[in-house]
Structure formats: C-alpha cells, structure tokens
Amino acid sequence: MSVTTDWRQAAYIAGQAADARVNVELETEGTTLNIGPQHPATHGTLRIVVRLDGEQVVWAEPVMGYMHRGYEKLTEVRTYPQITTLINRIDWLGHFANEVPFILAAEKLMGVEAPPRAQWIRTIFFEMARISNVALFLGDMGVQLGAITPVFYAFRDREHVLNLMEAATGGRFHPNYDRIGGLKEDLPKGWVDECKGVMKRMRGFCDELDDLLLGNEIFQARTRGIGVIPKAVGLSYGVSGSNIRASGVDWDLRRDSESPLAWKSCDWKVWTHPDGDSFARYWVRLQETREATKIVDQLLDSLPAGPIMAKVPRIIKVPAGEAWEHTENPLGEMGYYVVSQGGLGPIRVKIRSASFNNISITPWLLRGVYVPDVITILASLYFILGDIDR
Amino acid sequence: MIGALHLAFWQTTAIKVAVVLGIIPAGALILGYVFLLKMMSHMQSRLGPMEAGPHGSLQLIADGVKFLQKEDIFPERADRVVFALAPIIVLMSTFLLYVVIPVGPRLSVQNLDIGLIFALAVSSLSVIGILMAGWASANKYSLIGALRAAGQLIAYELPLILAVVGVAVQAGSFNLQTIVQAQAHGKIFGVGAIGNPYILTQAVGFIIFIIAAQAELTQTPFDMPVAESELVAGFMTEYTGFRFLFFFMGEFGTAFAFSAIGATLFLGGWFVPGIHGGLADIVGPAVVFAKVMLVAFLIFWMRFSFPRLREDQLQAFAWKFLIPLSLVNIVATGVLKVAF
Numbered sequence: 130m131s132v133t134t135d136w137r138q139a140a141y142i143a144g145q146a147a148d149a150r151v152n153v154e155l156e157t158e159g160t161t162l163n164i165g166p167q168h169p170a171t172h173g174t175l176r177i178v179v180r181l182d183g184e185q186v187v188w189a190e191p192v193m194g195y196m197h198r199g200y201e202k203l204t205e206v207r208t209y210p211q212i213t214t215l216i217n218r219i220d221w222l223g224h225f226a227n228e229v230p231f232i233l234a235a236e237k238l239m240g241v242e243a244p245p246r247a248q249w250i251r252t253i254f255f256e257m258a259r260i261s262n263v264a265l266f267l268g269d270m271g272v273q274l275g276a277i278t279p280v281f282y283a284f285r286d287r288e289h290v291l292n293l294m295e296a297a298t299g300g301r302f303h304p305n306y307d308r309i310g311g312l313k314e315d316l317p318k319g320w321v322d323e324c325k326g327v328m329k330r331m332r333g334f335c336d337e338l339d340d341l342l343l344g345n346e347i348f349q350a351r352t353r354g355i356g357v358i359p360k361a362v363g364l365s366y367g368v369s370g371s372n373i374r375a376s377g378v379d380w381d382l383r384r385d386s387e388s389p390l391a392w393k394s395c396d397w398k399v400w401t402h403p404d405g406d407s408f409a410r411y412w413v414r415l416q417e418t419r420e421a422t423k424i425v426d427q428l429l430d431s432l433p434a435g436p437i438m439a440k441v442p443r444i445i446k447v448p449a450g451e452a453w454e455h456t457e458n459p460l461g462e463m464g465y466y467v468v469s470q471g472g473l474g475p476i477r478v479k480i481r482s483a484s485f486n487n488i489s490i491t492p493w494l495l496r497g498v499y500v501p502d503v504i505t506i507l508a509s510l511y512f513i514l515g516d517i518d519r
Numbered sequence: 520m521i522g523a524l525h526l527a528f529w530q531t532t533a534i535k536v537a538v539v540l541g542i543i544p545a546g547a548l549i550l551g552y553v554f555l556l557k558m559m560s561h562m563q564s565r566l567g568p569m570e571a572g573p574h575g576s577l578q579l580i581a582d583g584v585k586f587l588q589k590e591d592i593f594p595e596r597a598d599r600v601v602f603a604l605a606p607i608i609v610l611m612s613t614f615l616l617y618v619v620i621p622v623g624p625r626l627s628v629q630n631l632d633i634g635l636i637f638a639l640a641v642s643s644l645s646v647i648g649i650l651m652a653g654w655a656s657a658n659k660y661s662l663i664g665a666l667r668a669a670g671q672l673i674a675y676e677l678p679l680i681l682a683v684v685g686v687a688v689q690a691g692s693f694n695l696q697t698i699v700q701a702q703a704h705g706k707i708f709g710v711g712a713i714g715n716p717y718i719l720t721q722a723v724g725f726i727i728f729i730i731a732a733q734a735e736l737t738q739t740p741f742d743m744p745v746a747e748s749e750l751v752a753g754f755m756t757e758y759t760g761f762r763f764l765f766f767f768m769g770e771f772g773t774a775f776a777f778s779a780i781g782a783t784l785f786l787g788g789w790f791v792p793g794i795h796g797g798l799a800d801i802v803g804p805a806v807v808f809a810k811v812m813l814v815a816f817l818i819f820w821m822r823f824s825f826p827r828l829r830e831d832q833l834q835a836f837a838w839k840f841l842i843p844l845s846l847v848n849i850v851a852t853g854v855l856k857v858a859f
Contacts, residue, residue: 162659169747184663184830275739275746275827281563347740347826500663501829504749 159187164503166195172269173514175488179495179503186503189495191488196518204478209235209309209445212474216465217303219482220516222262223459225254225294228307231478233389234454234467235309238447242389247311247437252391253324253428254294254306255456256421260331261290262459263371263418266511267338270411273508274351279342286334289327296320309445311438321429328422335419343415352408356494356506359405366493367486370461372510375413376405382457390456395427407509414511446473460484460516484516535628539617546775546811547768551579553812554819555771562823589760594657597757601655606758606765608648613769615641616776621696623789623803624796634695635687638780639680642735645769646672649744649754652766656757664753667830668737668744674837675734675741681845682727685852686717686784695780699788716787720855723848725785727841729817732777734833736770738818740825741833774815782810 165176174195180188200219204212216227229251236242243251268283291301297316298304306313342348358368363376373380381399383392400416402409449471455464461483468477487510494510495503526534556578560567568575593599619634621627631637646669653665687693690701698717705715718725734741745753755766782788788810789803828836 160659169751271826273749275742276825277559277739278563278823281565285564341824342826345826347828350832351826351829499829499831501743501746501749501827 162500166192173517175512175514175517177491177495177503177507179500181500184500186495186498186500189492189503191491193485193488193517196514198515198519200519201478201480204475206474208473209447209475212478213307214303214305216480217305218515219480219519220262220458220460220463220484220513221302222265222513223258223516224300224302225298225304225306226258226262226456226458227463228305229255229390230454230456230458230463231465231467232307232309233456234452234465235445235447237452237454238450238467238469239309239441239445240448241310241439241441243311243439244436245391245433246315246435247439248389249391249428249432250312250316250437251307253425254297254304255390256425256428257290257294259421259459260418260425261287261294263414263421264290264331264334266414267335267342267411267418270508271342271348273504274348276342276345276348279338282334282337282341286330289330293320293324293327296323308438308441310441311436315437321432324429325426328425331422332419335415335422338415343412349408351501351505352411352509353404353406355407355498355502356509357404357406358490358494362493363405363490366490368461368490369486370457370459370483371413371417372410372461372487374400375402375409377401377403382455382462386455386457388456391428392424394431395424397424397427407505410509410511444473446471447475455481458483460511460513461487480519482516482519484512484514485519488512488517539614539628543614543617543772543775544768547771548579550771550775550778550815550819551767552576554815558816558819559823583764586764587761591762592757592759594757596657598655598657601651602757603762605648605652605655606762606769608651609645609769610648610765610772612641612644612648613772613776615644616773616780619695620776620779620783620807621699621788621803622807623800624696624700626789626800626803627696630696631694633693635683635693635698635784638695638776639676639683642773642777643672643676645773648769652758653754656754658757660750661754661756664744664746664750664756667750668754670830671734671737671741671744671833674834675731675841678727678837678841678845679731679735681842681849682724682731683784685721685724685845685848688849688852688856689717689720695783695788699783699790702787703790713792714787714790716785718785721785721848721852723844724852725781727845727848728781728785729814729821730841731837732781733818733821734837736774736777736818738774738822740821740828742822742827743830743833746827774818775811778811778814778818779807781814782807786810786813 160181162179162181163176164179166174176192176195178190178192179186200215203215207215212231213228216231217224219227264283264287268280271277271279294304295301297320298306298313358372358376360376360378363373364378379399379401382388384399397420400413400420402413447469449469451466451468453464453466455462462481463483464481466479467475470476494506498506556567556575568578571577571581593602616638618628619631619638621630649668650665653661653668686698690698692698692701702716703714707715707719737744745755755763758766789799789807791802791806794802
C-alpha cells in the first residue's frame with residue numbers, strides 16, 4: 130500500500146480510523162423511536178419507526194394504514210355523480226384537482242367532451258387548488274423547521290383563494306363542482322376581476338416567502354443537501370410531481386399528456402432543479418405556485434363564452450369499457466383506472482395517488498440522516514395522509 | 520437600601536424576598552404577554568388573545584390559574600422524586616439570577632464583587648434540572664431533548680462568558696454595580712454627556728452575548744431541546760399542570776433576567792443621562808425595565824423570524840465561529856485598554 134500524499138485523503142483515513150476505534154471501544158445499543166402515529170410532523174396519522182444510533186437514523190420504515198378509508202371499495206357501490214363527492218376528500222387540500230381525472234376518465238368512456246368554457250374553468254380551478262394546496266406547504270415547511278411565522282401568512286393569503294372557490298362552487302374545501310360533460314354552474318358576476326386581484330396577492334405571498342424563508346441562511350443550511358433523491362432512484366420508486374422535478378426530471382403531465390384541459394393554450398414554464406434535495410423541492414414548489422397564478426391570469430383573459438355543459442343524459446350510464454386518465458395534481462401524478470360494465474357506477478376503480486409513491490421512498494431516503502432531518506425530509510416530500518391511505 | 524432609612528437585617532431581607540418573588544413572575548408575565556402573545560401575533564397578522572382583560576392582558580394569569588387546576592400527572596415509569604424536583608431546580612436557577620442585577624446606585628439584592636461570574640454560573644444550573652427532567656420522564660423524546668440541551672448549554676456557556684469578559688476588562692471589575700458606574704462616568708472622546716454605554720465599544724461582544732443568550736434560553740434558532748415539530752417539546756413533554764408552569768415561568772423569567780444582564784452590561788443599566796444621586800434610585804427600576812424590554816425585543820424578534828438550526832450546525836457555529844470571534848474581541852479590548 131502506497132503512502133498517500135494528498136492531505137484530504139490522509140485526513141479522511143485518519144477520521145475513519147478514529148471512528149473505527151470509537152466504535153470498537155463503545156459498543157452502543159440503538160434506540161427505536163416511534164415518530165407518530167400522533168406526531169406534529171406527520172400531520173395526520175402516519176407512523177414512522179426509526180432505529181437510532183445517537184441521533185442518527187440507522188433504519189426507517191413508514192407504517193401506513195391508520196386512516197384507511199377504503200375509497201377504492203366505496204367507489205364500487207356509488208354512482209358516478211356520487212363518486213365525485215367522495216374523491217374530493219382523497220387529497221383534502223387539493224380538493225378540486227382530485228375530481229378532474231376521474232371525470233375525464235368517465236367522459237372518455239362515454240365519448241362526451243365538455244365545451245371549451247367548461248374546460249377553461251376546470252383548468253382555472255385546478256390551478257387554484259394547486260395554489261391553495263402548495264401555499265400551505267410553503268408555510269408549513271417553515272413550521273417544521275421551527276419558523277412559526279410563515280404558516281400564518283400562508284393561511285392568511287390562502288383564505289382569499291378559498292373564498293373565491295366558495296363564491297363559485299359553494300364549498301371551500303370540497304367544491305364538488307365538476308360534472309361529467311361540464312360543470313355544476315357558471316362563474317358568478319365579478320368573479321373574474323376578483324380572481325385577478327387574488328392571483329396578484331398570491332404572487333406577493335410567494336415573493337414574501339422568497340425573502341422570509343428561501344433566502345434565510347438557516348433555512349438553506351437545514352435543507353441544502355438534505356434528503357437528496359437522485360433521478361434514477363426517484364423514478365424507480367415512482368416519485369412524481371414537484372418531488373421528481375426537483376431531481377431534474379423535466380416531466381409535467383400538464384404539458385406532456387393529451388389532456389383536454391386548457392394548459393396547452395397558455396404560456397408557462399415547467400420548473401426543474403438539478404439538486405434533488407429538500408431545498409430544491411421547496412424551490413420548485415415556490416416557482417410552480419408563481420407559475421400557477423400566471424396560468425390562471427392567462428386563462429381568465431382568454432376565457433371563452435358559451436355553454437358550460439355538454440349534452441348528457443339526466444341519468445348517467447357509462448358504457449362498458451376501461452379508461453385511464455391522469456393529471457398533474459398538486460402532490461404529483463394522480464390517476465384513475467375506471468372499469469365499467471355499463472351500470473350506474475363503475476365495477477372497479479384503481480386510484481393512483483401521488484403521496485403513496487412519494488412516501489414509499491422514505492426507507493431509502495431516511496437512512497443515515499439525523500432526527501431533525503427526518504422532519505425536514507418528510508416536510509419537503511409533502512404528503513397528505515388522505516392521499517396515502519385512500 | 521435607601522440611605523435615609525435604617526432597617527434591621529430581617530426587614531431588608533423580607534423586602535428583598537418580596538421583591539424577588541414578585542419580580543420574577545411579573546417579569547415572566549410581562550414578557551410572555553407583550554412578546555409571546557402580542558408581538559408574535561401582530562407579526563403574524565393576527566390579533567392574539569383579546570378576551571381576558573383589556574386587550575387580552577390577563578390571558579396569562581387565566582392560563583396560570585388553569586394550570587393550577589390541572590391534574591398533576593406522573594408518567595407510569597417515571598422516577599417520581601427526580602421528576603418532581605426537576606422544575607424546581609430550573610426555577611431556582613432563574614431566581615438566583617435576579618440576586619445580582621442592580622436597578623439603582625444603591626438598589627440591588629446583593630452587591631457581589633463577582634456578580635457577573637455568579638450570574639453566569641447560576642444560569643447554567645438550569646441544565647441540571649433539564650437533564651433531570653429528561654431522564655426522569657422515561658420518554659425517548661424527552662431524553663433526546665435533555666441531551667441536546669446539555670450539549671447546547673455547555674457549548675454556549677463559553678461564548679457567553681467570553682463575550683462579557685470584554686466588558687469586565689473595560690470596566691475593570693466583575694461587579695455589576697461598578698460596571699454600570701463605569702458606563703455612567705465614562706466619556707466618549709472626552710465627551711461625557713451620555714456616559715459610555717459599552718454597546719458602542721463592545722458591539723461585537725453585545726452581538727455574541729445576544730446570540731449566546733438566545734441559545735441559553737433555548738429559543739428559536741437554537742430551540743432544538745424543545746423543538747415542537749420534531750421532539751414535541753422535548754424535556755417538557757411529560758409535564759402537566761403547575762410543574763409545566765414552573766418550566767414556563769423559568770423560561771420567561773430567565774429571558775427577563777438575561778435581558779436585564781444584557782441591559783446592565785451593554786446599555787448602561789439604570790443609568791440615564793442627566794439623572795444622578797438619589798433620584799437615580801427612584802427612576803432606576805423604570806430605566807432598567809425599559810432597557811430590558813429593548814433587549815428582550817431583540818431576542819424575541821429573532822425567535823419569531825428564524826427557522827431552527829440542527830444540533831451539529833449549532834455546535835459548529837459555537838466552536839468554529841462564536842468562540843474565536845469572542846477571543847479576538849477580548850484581545851482587541853485588551854490592546855485598546857492598554858493603549859488608551
């Protein structure tokens with residue numbers, strides 16, 4: 130063995146040797162720590178069992194199913210219009226965005242297409258659901274890292290988006306607005322102007338968080354290089370949405386799929402970040418929120434006139450067949466595989482929700498990090514419990 | 520006490536005890552109300568408590584009464600004696616801090632010659648209580664929190680002491696009263712109109728002091744021992760009722776005391792330009808209070824704005840940045856002291 134002359138390598142070898150000595154001298158026993166099911170960082174009932182060596186995670190395993198609501202089974206005993214109400218609650222912050230892929234799948238089976246105005250308004254609400262959902266993440270990430278102020282700003286400004294939702298649909302959280310062939314009703318008077326004001330406000334909110342959190346040295350120290358998901362690993366675990374875009378994968382279903390919604394008619398950008406760490410995930414989401422407000426603004430300007438409902442029978446029967454539709458939801462790719470045998474309701478629906486796959490990477494990701502980083506990583510992966518245990 | 524009065528030993532002692540017993544809860548309440556409830560709320564675009572008393576000012580008293588009514592719960596596998604003693608030790612260290620803080624030329628509970636060293640020494644007693652609490656709770660979160668607290672307080676004790684050494688060098692004394700007098704009679708380039716508050720000459724020391732005090736108080740950015748979002752309040756997790764109240768009072772009482780020490784060392788304590796002699800004894804407490812609020816504002820402002828560091832980053836920050844910086848500060852102070 131040759132003697133190294135590179136001082137960095139020498140220091141590394143010396144460090145390893147010192148570590149090895151300590152490990153021989155102090156044989157320590159690990160601790161098993163239950164994070165959850167009742168824990169503030171899991172915002173819901175996710176349980177993560179971690180084995181610790183000091184504060185370092187040796188092994189981690191997420192335990193799911195504490196909130197299992199059996200939605201896939203429930204869809205089998207509901208009619209199509211009833212299912213919309215149900216699936217609203219899967220990702221309870223992305224409310225409207227959950228309805229869209231299911232309705233699209235049903236429309237595909239029926240051979241119906243909603244009129245342009247309905248598609249436009251659908252897209253607007255889809256993006257508003259994204260804004261209200263991700264705004265909460267942007268604030269909540271601060272809370273998980275110990276900064277308590279941003280989340281209040283998030284709640285303050287998100288309220289305006291929810292008010293707009295309520296004005297048009299009657300529901301703040303569960304709009305139940307989407308119908309097969311169109312929408313429940315048209316937008317109320319004056320809504321468009323107000324919506325523009327709110328979008329401006331949300332851009333201001335993004336700038337504020339840019340200053341308050343993203344540019345903060347402590348925030349950067351806590352998130353940069355923490356929980357790095359390499360491209361290939363992320364893809365193999367089925368990670369989607371902003372999480373995979375933060376790993377440098379330029380893939381957005383709004384742009385890359387044949388969706389009848391109005392995204393293609395707007396000028397917007399898919400943001401990616403090469404790093405794949407927690408900071409990148411936060412950064413990508415912040416940019417996407419900005420981008421979403423711009424999409425809404427453009428759609429409001431080009432909102433076509435016309436009916437909001439296609440001609441559909443009063444009692445909806447979907448012809449036999451199978452259809453798969455997926456969209457780029459706030460949390461990632463969400464899809465429904467609907468199997469119909471010609472009845473009032475589907476015979477089987479497979480729901481692909483983003484959080485389930487996003488969280489499945491945690492055993493790989495949490496190995497070797499410190500306890501505070503567990504919280505950072507969980508927060509930056511951004512899951513909604515309803516989206517995991519659907 | 521006041522020179523004209525001649526009181527027996529037991530009378531002065533009784534007054535001192537009453538003052539200390541009154542000031543600590545009052546200080547904790549004032550800081551808790553003004554900063555934790557109101558300032559934080561307004562910074563976060565909300566109102567905070569508004570119902571109990573005018574503008575919610577009695578909210579903390581109502582909370583205190585509520586805490587007293589709560590059941591005194593011991594965890595099943597807790598070490599009962601240690602568990603019960605821990606909050607008392609934490610609070611005791613807070614009480615001892617108040618002993619040496621002067622609020623007037625002749626107003627201080629005990630005018631110790633080593634007052635500064637005494638204050639910093641007793642403030643680190645609280646870590647024993649925190650370790651006891653964490654160990655006796657028989658809870659893994661509490662234990663991790665307590666060990667973090669121990670590591671953190673040891674690391675930040677050093678910059679705290681080194682930061683105030685500059686002041687001691689400049690004033691030539693560890694006696695807090697003498698330090699205030701030195702600032703009162705100091706001159707800036709021969710002009711003695713506003714004295715010489717050491718924040719001007721010891722600005723670096725003041726910044727280090729505020730940062731280290733923040734860590735000693737386990738407030739955000741250095742609140743890993745309590746870290747709500749990861750350790751669920753750390754060493755306090757298992758405490759309920761009045762035992763939790765003890766920790767709460769200890770936290771804010773210590774914040775008040777550290778602000779008072781900061782005000783004494785760097786802002787000139789009870790000294791305000793133009794007031795000397797007997798009058799200073801009367802105005803002094805109000806002046807100290809105003810300066811305390813100023814320093815506390817800085818501390819709480821940081822607390823509400825920053826995210827939390829990680830434990831290893833905190834240690835690196837203390838050992839690799841704050842301690843070298845404060846050593847440089849001491850050397851510079853010494854050189855300048857000799858030069859002038």
